[in-house]
Amino acid sequence: MATPVTTVPDRPATTAPGAPGAVPRLRAGRRRHTPGGPRRSVLLTLLTGLILLYSLLPLVWLVISATKSQSGLAHSFGLWFDGHFALWDNIGQTFTYHDGVFVRWLLNTLLYVVLGAGGATLLAVLGGYALAKFSFPGKRAVFAVVIGAVAVPGTALAVPTFLMFSNMGLTNTPWAVIIPSLISPFGLYLMWVFASEAIPTELMEAARIDGAGEARTFFTVALPLLAPGIVTVLLFSMVATWNNYFLPLIMIKDPDWYPLTLGLNSWNAQAETAGGQPVFHLVVTGSLITILPLIAAFLLLQKYWQSGLAAGSVKE
């Protein structure tokens, strides 16, 4: 599979079992799964490096392009810097263009994320805890309906949801974006699996014997144990809300309520309209500013969400 770096054979186990040397090989096999154990492979690293390059190259392009002026974008090589370093100028322009509408979009996005993703996480944690730790009438039905809902394409619901919300007078308000964001079937599933693993039933019983009510048991016993799961669900709901495009596209007509995604696309489309002024340098810089908070969140919290995800896959 790979070229060994050292002179030790790459596949220690290809000789017959029981042959002389089986014992050291076995020990080597065990070491395989301890930190720093297996022999590193340059070839495998290079091959995986191709995928790494594919993943990072567009992002490198974005960072480099954000340093260019409008004319620099058109006239210099995409993967190298232009003579004129315009990053600070671009950032300033992005935030001030059209009376600072970008700031407004950023605040809208934050509002949608805090209420939408925060609410989605809260509902998923409560619901997942209920499914994992209580037996109640109708639990099977809840399970069937929610799992069935995962298979329903979200966009198939978009048009009827729009018409419903329109009748209720909710379209063109933040609620039209926030309310549908509150449901994350994936979050519920993840919390459910996580809670089944993470909370020992004996601990809940102990709290109850000590006289704690259900709410108190939940807050003092369950919630701390659920922390890695909560971070994971919160982060993935955040991505879903921060990156949402289709839902606001349908629900929001007023640019003052746009999230960043819709706003950036409207700047990009501006060049196409008659008399529209192309602002590609602002599209590029705005895009970079849009992705930085999420990338920062993923990098800072990686220890938590990765353990949350690993626990989520235990039961598959």
Add this chain to the structure above:
Amino acid sequence: MTVISPPAAGGRPPAATRRDRRGLAGWGFIAPFMTVFALVFLAPIAYSVWLSLYRTRLIGGTTFVGLDNYRQALHDDQFWAALGRVSLFLCVQVPVMLGIALLVALALDSGRLYGKDFFRIAIFLPYAVPAVVATLMWGFLYGTRFGLVGDIDDALGVTLPDPLSPHLVLASIGNIVTWEFVGYNMLIFYSALRVVPHSLYEAAEIDGAGQLRVITAIKLPAIRGALVIATIFSVIGSFQLFNEPSILQPLARNAITTDYTPNYYTYSLSFSGQQHNYSATVAIVMGLITMVIAYVVQTRGMRKGA
């Protein structure tokens, strides 16, 4: 964190009342989710079905037409062409994406990479990029005049094929989607691989199994659940394709029409054509097709070799 084991009985309310109270508490915890769920999932589905049975005309208003809308959908060439397009997309893009994701996950799990943690997080990063930004970015890169493709043409004096031309644009969209989700799927597979018991590997090595054999006989079967779930989500994603084609559309007007994918078609019907009833019908048909295929993937995937 001391665990006090509960006493055998004594001093606790009778089992039945306790269970009732627990049952109520269980519902209390899940009620908020189910309430919102009913509002944003169940009600729209029901409303959609109701809409699909009516038709609104300029003259005559809204009338009940039974299954007429469904009959129309069955003979709608635009719809079937769009469905064919996403099916082709599905058959090529999903295996490529999941294949790459699986290879990277296996490479990470083998422990043979230098800088493993960097690989894992860096390949995952595109997932944090909104589809809008990803599409705008690739749209710039694809440009033959001012984009990276154009730069390469100028620099090397060649003429690369135009990624936004009618016969390449579907592949170009596939590339964007692959770029966005390889890392996400890689992480799902990798997380699943991490929890495979190590004793299985040791047993395999004693039996003389090589790396390849360990992968095919232990690792892949162990993560079958994750593979099936990733496939289902990818199938659903392909059938819902909307963001990438609709954002690329202004750059490739000849290649991408407003009925390019089923989802784009329902959107156009509803928001440009005001045909809400027929749009709901197409959405329901698409939803049913998606569910059937997801179900087939699930039952076949779980059964194979089990």
